[in-house]
Amino acid sequence: MLRPARMCKIDFLIPEESKSKLMETLHKESVAQVEFLNDSYLDEKKLERDQPPERVTEISKLLLRLRKIIDLLSRFEPKVDKNLIEDILSVDRTEKTKSEHLTYEQAIKRAEKVLEKCEDRIDEISKRLYEIESKRTGLSDKIRSYEKFEELNFNLDHLEESGYVHTIIGMMPHTELLEFQKKMKEKFGKEFVFVEGASFSTKKSVSICVMKNRREDLDAIIREFGFERMRIEGTGNIKHIVANLRGELKDIGAEHKDLETELKGFYDKDYREFLITEEILDIEKERNEIFISCGKTQKTVHMRLWAVKEDFEKVENLVKKETNNVYVMDEDLDPEDAPIKLKNPKIFQPFEGLIKLFALPKYNEIDPTVLMAPTFCLFFGIMLTDAMYGLFLIIAGAVIWKTLSKYTDSAKSGGIIIIGCGIAAIFFGVLTGSYFGDMFAVDLFNSTPQEIAIFMDPMYGSNAMTFLLIFMAMGFVHLFAGYFFGAYDSIRRGDKKKALTHYIAWYVFVGGLGIAALTFFPAEAPLLPEFFVYIGAVVALAGFGLLFWGTGFMTLIDLIGIVGSTLSYARLLAMGLTTAGIAMSFNFLARMSLAIPYVGIILAPIVFISGHLINILINSLGAFVHSLRLHYVENFGTFYEGGGVEFKPFREKRRYTYV
Amino acid sequence: MAFEEVLITFFSGNVLGAIGAAVAIALAGLSSAKGLEIAGNTAAGATGEKEENFSSALILQAMPQTQVIYAFIIGILIILGIMAGNMTIEKGFLSLFAGLAVGITGVSAVNQGKVASASIGAAAKNSSIKGKVLIFVVMPEIAALFGFVVAIMVLIAGSVF
Amino acid sequence: MKKTKDSAYAYAYGVVSSMTGKLVDEKTYDELARFRSVEEVLAFMEGTDYEHEIKKVVGKTIRIKDVENALKSHFIRVYEEIVSSIPDTDRAEFNKVILEGFRSENLKVVIRGIHSGLGSEKIIETLETSMDSKLMAELAESKDLEEFTEKLEGTEYHYVTKEELEKYKETGDLLPLENAIDKHLVNSWSKISCIEIKEFTDIRTDMINIMTILRCKISDIPAKDYVIYGGTLKEHLKEIEKGDVKDVLSSLDKTSYGGVAREAMNEYEKTGSLVTLEGKMESDVMKYLKENAMLKPLGISSIMLFINAKRREVKNLNTIIVCKHYDIPAEEIKEILM
Known part of the structure; x- marks a missing residue:
């Protein structure tokens, strides 16, 4: 949960004859990543780089021809206009056709059959269409200049x-x-x-x-x-000439239409088949080109695979089967560095995308997904702060989840994140008495948000100051939580010194300052007797010393950094206030328009709905971006660096088919 | 109204405070807008060429907004002070200069926008650094941060709110 | 003189950075070199930005000439896209500087080709991608430099005159002809009003002068007539062009070009070829651009760097495709790549 999934690195040496079958199986099972062995490694092991088998040329030739036809027919594809949400979530509504795994020979045969059926004719048609286009332009130009003289009705022979x-x-x-x-x-x-x-x-x-x-x-x-x-070219009456040209244009136009219809016929009948065949060929091509990543000797092939540790036996069994038990294996079940696959409980998985957006953790680093998930929703909720907006988000998230999840994986993740944020927004809305801004308070309960708030309304009196302090304290805690996890991570990695000087030292330092401060606050009755100041000072100095020992003069910059980062959390208040402020203004406008005779009854709801819709959209975007920023810049800055590379198993890319 | 009365009203605590709030939000607001413009142009160019750049470009582009947020908070605090009703002329002047402090340092948003723009470009070239360049973009904010701190301290010292 | 505004170039910078990210990298060149056939390489390119142009030339039969032309038209399309993203105020100047540069290079290639008797087909192959392909093709067909000069005079690009032709006939050295082209190029830069572009052309002028002077000293020709007044070296030129190679190098030591010039001369002494001398100077201009791009990313330099990188990519892909066509092994291909 707090670490990326454990991986294993397996080097295989297999006979040349088994390589194709093995790669095919690996491709289908999508369980292992094939690493690209670089030149220096190959030189070291005295290996040559393997080459794709010759069959790739045949595949490529067919692919090129196929793609040309697909390109020609693609103009008949209906234009699909995705709305913004579908775009962001990469919704793909293509239907998948059931298919089966084909061998190389079967794939080639299928492609050749498909091409044989239509390639020549389609090629002819497209050439002719091109000719017609240019002729058409030429004719139209001529007609346009000549028809100006039609009225003069004379004979060209007399010119x-x-x-x-x-x-x-x-x-x-x-x-x-x-x-x-x-x-x-x-x-x-x-x-x-x-x-x-x-x-x-x-x-x-x-x-x-x-x-x-x-x-x-x-x-x-x-x-x-x-x-x-x-x-003017030609002989005879100009009117006849122009009429002839017009006739020619019409004929050519008719031919064009016929050809297009014929082309569309091909599209309707066979387009899907072309796409499926292209996909099959692409899969074959990938399966064969992967050998470039491997090394070889005269009779063997050397490849390096990465897999999730749990799949180690599965991979070994696959190799056993495909090579008839003729292989050499060298496994490392506890590598120092590996590609990254995040592993988190289901409810947190949607938030992995947010980590990917910044940087994947290194293999032995902490995976902050579970740490980020709750605070991300929390800060979002604070910055949006409205119970009804939160409800809207929950509904929206659920709708997206239910309707789009069969078309894309991100719909479920997006839906869950939005629902999480919505719940937080409801929580803070109730705390501050915000339901569509001050609408519930003023119009439904004839009161003020301050009264119906469970806690208090930040727009009232000097509550803003209180909230500011609360949020900055929250930020401070968030930052120091980061130090805690940094210490945990360092200790787990065995770097006890770093844990002490980089992370624990901060607690010591701030703890000392805190002790000293408590001898002054609260002003009337300090919590600690005076001599604790000296204890506090000593502790703080010790902390500072540890920090200095760990990071030298950078400590001073880090100090400033802490102050800056804490103040940065003030934006929580600002964003929350803007939402409340804009909501209040639109409520005011709606109330005013209600007072207008006759139209008011219709105008008010329009103003209300559109205003709040705008508010939700703009402030949700702001809350999203700034919550992310608080994590990426302030929070991660204390304990997380990232830099891992994603685990990409060797798998078939299927969009039009499934097996 | 006689000229004297105008002068007296103008130099009253409330009005001076309001000027402070206005100056703060005006300067910072314009600067943030300019910074967001520069970064936004680059984000548009980068995303137009390659859609995958969208999400990192969006986050980087949003960075220069911090300055206007700081000015907004200072503005609110000043307004709270005005609403509390005991804004003397001294407090008014303090608010004015607090507003100037956060407003003028807020001009750093323009510079931050340029850094954000360069970072969006760098991330477009090499997507593995898109997290690291955030650090670069945060640097120009330090100036605005200090302005914010000074402004708050001035307001606290003068018990404005 | 107008300064380039950061905000104006922000959009162009975004476009160019994205394009830079899509350039073919070392590892991919490795893989491409190892592909077995031209068809494989083309199938790969169909998954990239080149798709648009490659699509039009594939079919049952593939002609290498068509593919080469497709690559050239791809470069032109990308170039035009970049130019259209540059702010209006600088667009015309930028376009002019780059195109004039291409044109001069091509003219020099044609001149050298005719001089060595390469034949028009070979010359056309070595030309840089440019917008004047028809003109260059025509010029390349000249049997000798006399015909070339005549043809050229009939166009708007009459940079080389009978005078230079005479000097060439006397000495057999191409310098007068090439220098005439250089002189014209530098003169076309005199009216530039954008500061950043001017800085770039100044550096270029310096390079041209240094190159010319060194060349004169090597071939023992008086450099005075060939020096072009301008660039950042301006007044120093009179001093620099005196003496022999050693004197020139020590005068250059007082400027920022000392190191580059010495390195270039070392390279020259190893190979004895002027082409290496030119190559070294060219790479120094690129270094200047790189440094400038780091200091001021929102400006002209990043764009020029990319255009250069794109040219190299097109050339490399061209090399790979042609080599695959003639079945040249991967190791040799990797040597030729830039």
Whole structure:
């Protein structure tokens, strides 16, 4: 409970022939972690690094092809919008299909069959779709520029040079049309034809026709104006050309739709099969690539496994079976350092995640989960302080637990943590008379929170000061509890000196100061006679000496640290007050809106509900983060360092299947 | 109202105390906001690239809030003093300077925000140190802590509340 | 001159740090080197950020050229993502400095390639990832440096002129050509207004000058014409460029570059190759960036360091893939990796 699970380290030397079967079994049983043997170790033992068997190439080839198809079809996947809670808890609603363990040959066959069925066609379709897309863009652009001239309704064959005349078409800004026509009249008199077509934002389509021999004159005038010349491909009437293009676009669009439908057909029929096959291949690949972590000689393979101590026999039996009892084993049942698997009673397991967030303990270090769980909920409750909010949290936690736990493991943990925090919040709400802030007190009981509080209301009179002292005292105790556990941990590790100079010394030091102080407090009738001051001073000095012996001049910094850390707990009061303060303001607003005639009856509950909802959310987040901070920074600073590496057993990753 | 009356009211215990509370929360509040902004930007960048960074980034980002919490408490204590009704001019001035003490040291939240930002980045690069970098982020708070202590002691010494 | 504001770079810093965390590490390079085939490596890369680009080039058949291009376009995508996270005020300058730097490097690679007669395909292979691949490909096809200079003059990057070409023809030394490119690069930095970027370009200018001077002394060419006034060494340059190698080194001892220069010269004497000299100077710029990034993480240096690291990663992955294609054993691959 207070230590990570005990592990065992087992080195195996097995014949080359058994390695694949063994790894397969280990993979299925997910009972051991395969350690990556580093280069220096291999050199030392005169081993070479093992290589994945050749079959990995085949697996990889198939995987690449499979993934390409999956990627092409993934566009048909329905968009799943997870809400925030589901996101944080990593909810995964995919249905799992029952499957069985496949051998390598079976896996390959399955993949090849699946690919054979559709790969070529899907590849063709995607290529064609790509071509269609680019053609479509090209056509749309053309149509867009050409359709501006449809109204002019002329024949392209008549453009440019023809018989006696020279015709051009283009776009000209509205503002220049009159000016242009004037200039043309000047230069050409009546020998030109100017037709205006449709308007498009600032420009108009125009067509201009002059005598063939006056072409250069026209070009000269054109250059002075903002004339955008158009070149259109094709022959015949422009209307026909545009109509043809439009027809082509429609056909291509229809083809695109057909192909997409065909693709969707593949998706509906086989997508799941693709995903399952990919998963199977991935499992095979992992199973074969793991050999990179092992060492080898000509005929044997050397691997190092980690397992929970209780599983030692199981692992040995597995190896016995898969190698036909041909193996060499070297076990260390009491290693100095090992990967970390936390082991705590069920009710505390949800809080392991909070430890992981900071740092896992080292193998021989104390596991603070059970220490953190109650105080985390306690501080959260203090910072939220409201009985009704606490009730809301309990309900929310239970709902999350019940509805989401089949989709993700974190739902149960999250639910339990929230319920724990909710209980603490109810406790402190009742103590301080906070039920939706001052709502119960004022509106239901016609009283004040101070009256209905079991203890006292921090917002009343100078109670805040009392609470401040209480919370700082709480913090002080929390810190010194840390020293206690630090001492316990050191003694258990056999480092008695450290226990004395780093932890117990603090008790001595503060104890001495306490004794001395009690000769002054309480001011009227000190609890201890005067000469105890000297005893207290001596004890304190002894304590200081021990500290100095242990940590040298750092002791002074640590002293300041203690003062700082204790004061940091003042935030408990601050956060609690903010919750109460905001609740009070929203109650006030709700009361005011109730007074409004007619709409008040509807407006008041809206203000009330939304206000308190906002309050719960914001202050829960704050309480969560600051409670964590008090543990990580102030509390853990006294006795916990962490730095362990997580135990990750070699196991199959299944999302779409189960066996 | 005659100018003299305004002056007398302005320099009364209650008003001076209120100014102290206001200054404290204003300076610390703005600084915390700035610190949270800097750290928040980095947290957003780090989480956008890799979602696993979210939880450690969140905790690190929340660190610069301490300064405004300290100022808030000093503010409340001053207000308690005002509500108690015996705020002399001397107590008013003491409250004003207590407020300044915690407010100006509260500007350390901006610096803390920068350290928090750098720490979020470091944790994003190497997730095994995400617990250790908390220690770095706590350091700039020491200044605000001393400001808080001085402010409280001033208020106690003057029996403000 | 404007100072970079911490808060402005906070977002970019977050993005770059996360990306740094995702870079391939030593152990993974080890594993990749030991994979049996290109397909395995690609299957691995599909689980990383490279997925986006790799997906497009896999299929029943895999062409190595396509994979190499996919890697290059991945780098470009990541680069553009980073640049877009930099605050608007500095973005254009930053982008310009980096891109100009890439361009100069590539031009030098092309010049050296043409000079040694490598052939356009080989030259294109050795080019750094950049945005001007079409231009470089065209330049690489020049049969000689004369054609190269002509082609270059037709573009907006007419850094090298007939004058430098003549000098090259006289001496057979590439220095005049490369120096012309360097001169242009340094001049493009003269208008920079962001202090941090300016500090970086100053260091670069110093490195370029030191490199040029040492090179001149080694080949016994007068250094005067090739020194570019600027950087932090500015006035000292006149003194530094006098004398022979020994004199240069002792003048540099009075600056902060003394140690680096001596080390670089030692390396050079071992291998006799100018490339090692360049490599040493380059690594010193990286050292400067690293120190600066530690002092001021919310700034340009961390970003530049990452871009460099990403370039190296792309190069390494490219090496691994190509080596796997030609069945080169793991030990040899590990030697080539950077």
